[in-house]
Amino acid sequence: AQSVTQPDIHITVSEGASLELRCNYSYGATPYLFWYVQSPGQGLQLLLKYFSGDTLVQGIKGFEAEFKRSQSSFNLRKPSVHWSDAAEYFCAVGAPAGKSTFGDGTTLTVKP
Amino acid sequence: GAGVSQSPSNKVTEKGKDVELRCDPISGHTALYWYRQSLGQGLEFLIYFQGNSAPDKSGLPSDRFSAERTGGSVSTLTIQRTQQEDSAVYLCASSFPASGNTIYFGEGSWLTVV
Numbered sequence: 054a055q056s057v058t059q060p061d062i063h064i065t066v067s068e069g070a071s072l073e074l075r076c077n078y079s080y081g082a083t084p085y086l087f088w089y090v091q092s093p094g095q096g097l098q099l100l101l102k103y104f105s106g107d108t109l110v111q112g113i114k115g116f117e118a119e120f121k122r123s124q125s126s127f128n129l130r131k132p133s134v135h136w137s138d139a140a141e142y143f144c145a146v147g148a149p150a151g152k153s154t155f156g157d158g159t160t161l162t163v164k165p
Numbered sequence: 166g167a168g169v170s171q172s173p174s175n176k177v178t179e180k181g182k183d184v185e186l187r188c189d190p191i192s193g194h195t196a197l198y199w200y201r202q203s204l205g206q207g208l209e210f211l212i213y214f215q216g217n218s219a220p221d222k223s224g225l226p227s228d229r230f231s232a233e234r235t236g237g238s239v240s241t242l243t244i245q246r247t248q249q250e251d252s253a254v255y256l257c258a259s260s261f262p263a264s265g266n267t268i269y270f271g272e273g274s275w276l277t278v279v
Contacts, residue, residue, distance in 0.1 A: 085265070085266050087267070087268070089270075096256070096270050096271065096272045096273060097256070097258075097270040099267060099268075099269075102265075102267060104265060141207075143207070143208065145268070147266045147268075148262075148266075149262070149266060150262040150263060150266070151215065151262060151266075152196070152198075152213050152215065152221060153198075153260070153266065153268055154210070155200075155207070155208045155210070156207075157207040157208075158207040158208070
């Protein structure tokens with residue numbers, strides 16, 4: 054069965070610092086991979102997704118993620134964090150024609 | 166429709182009452198999910214519908230919870246004999262697995278049991 058692990062429950066970074074949120078997945082073939090963001094009191098918004106091809110994918114709001122098959126990882130990165138990036142971030146793995154599974158999320162706090 | 170639509174957006178109910186939450190997915194999306202999110206918590210998977218297949222009900226927390234999807238479109242999540250611990254946001258999402266499988270979420274139904 055597919056699964057997703059987000060090892061960091063909570064991360065705090067200073068504004069302007071770089072960010073990396075970790076995501077590890079378990080899936081028997083090449084999965085579809087997603088990152089979503091949920092700002093306080095808001096719904097979930099898709100940041101980026103990987104289906105195939107280039108393993109480095111660009112998303113909205115300056116985020117990118119890299120698919121590493123050998124490490125079963127899909128870590129989310131941003132070079133310089135803004136205060137507005139404070140939110141909950143969810144990684145998800147999906148079967149190409151089936152159900153997707155979400156991780157437990159990572160809460161990002163941004164210090165001024 | 167343009168997006169996933171959920172109703173009601175807010176519901177306050179008395180303990181012991183039944184509630185129904187409705188989800189109208191994006192037109193043409195064959196997959197539909199229900200999740201529950203308690204305050205400050207992650208996403209708790211409840212149920213997954215895909216086309217005409219039997220739904221994956223593995224996340225329903227008790228037999229007080231049930232969901233149906235009529236005509237492959239609109240879905241209703243029913244909670245019977247509500248308890249205070251049922252208070253949460255109930256999120257519906259849909260996707261089209263044959264084309265990218267990106268999941269789109271509704272804004273949620275905020276349920277408060279008093």
